[in-house]
Amino acid sequence: MTELLKLSSERRAPLVRAGLVLGFGMGGFFDGIVFHQLLQWHHMLSAEIAPNTLEGLQLNTLADGLFHSATYGITAIGLWLLFRAVRQNDVSHSTHVLSGGICIGFGAFNLIEGTVSHHILGIHHVHPGDNQIVYDLAFLAIGGLLVVIGIAMQPRYKSAP
Numbered sequence: 001m002t003e004l005l006k007l008s009s010e011r012r013a014p015l016v017r018a019g020l021v022l023g024f025g026m027g028g029f030f031d032g033i034v035f036h037q038l039l040q041w042h043h044m045l046s047a048e049i050a051p052n053t054l055e056g057l058q059l060n061t062l063a064d065g066l067f068h069s070a071t072y073g074i075t076a077i078g079l080w081l082l083f084r085a086v087r088q089n090d091v092s093h094s095t096h097v098l099s100g101g102i103c104i105g106f107g108a109f110n111l112i113e114g115t116v117s118h119h120i121l122g123i124h125h126v127h128p129g130d131n132q133i134v135y136d137l138a139f140l141a142i143g144g145l146l147v148v149i150g151i152a153m154q155p156r157y158k159s160a161p
Contacts, residue, residue, distance in 0.1 A: 011090060012097045016154075018081035019101020023150075025075030026102065027109025027143075032068050035126060042124040044117075078105075096153050103150030110143025 035041050043051050043060030044067050051057040082098075085091050117123050118136040126135035 011092045012094065012155075014081065014085035014088060014091045015094065015097045016101040018078055018085050019098045020078075020105040020108070021074060021081055022078030023102035023105020023107075024109045025071050025073075025078050025105075027106040028067065028071030028074065028113070030106070031109070031113065032064060032071060036064050039127075041127045044124060046124045047128065048123050094155065096155060100150040100153030103146045103153060105150075107143040107146030107148075107150060110139055110146065114139045114143060 036043055043057075044063035045060050049056050049059050051060045086093060114126075114136060118125050118139065125132040126139045
């Protein structure tokens, strides 16, 4: 029972916050590195500005760079929050809490970016073409699954008697 009280929600909040922000930034990095660069399925503005001309590719590459700069900044903030959290003696240092927060943040990135960029603004799709809706919905489903996994990783606490 004492161990459960040690990991109360107040004692893990700084670690959860750090994980959420780190996970969000990592989700952006994964998207940019895997989908934009390695697979070259899309760029940030590829549904609005076709990257099949030099000018179009330059504009999309600039937009990708701004996106990567933002994810870099978010990840740096997450690292700063993690550094602060682990230096506090009264904050729990639980791998499950941090990893769960990272999963939730990564999934939240997919859900937010996927909803806004793919569905609301339509500035790009995960993999444009005949089955683009399948890829876009799979991106959202993976995001939702990561959020559920991250929540499941968070320890459960019984209230003190």
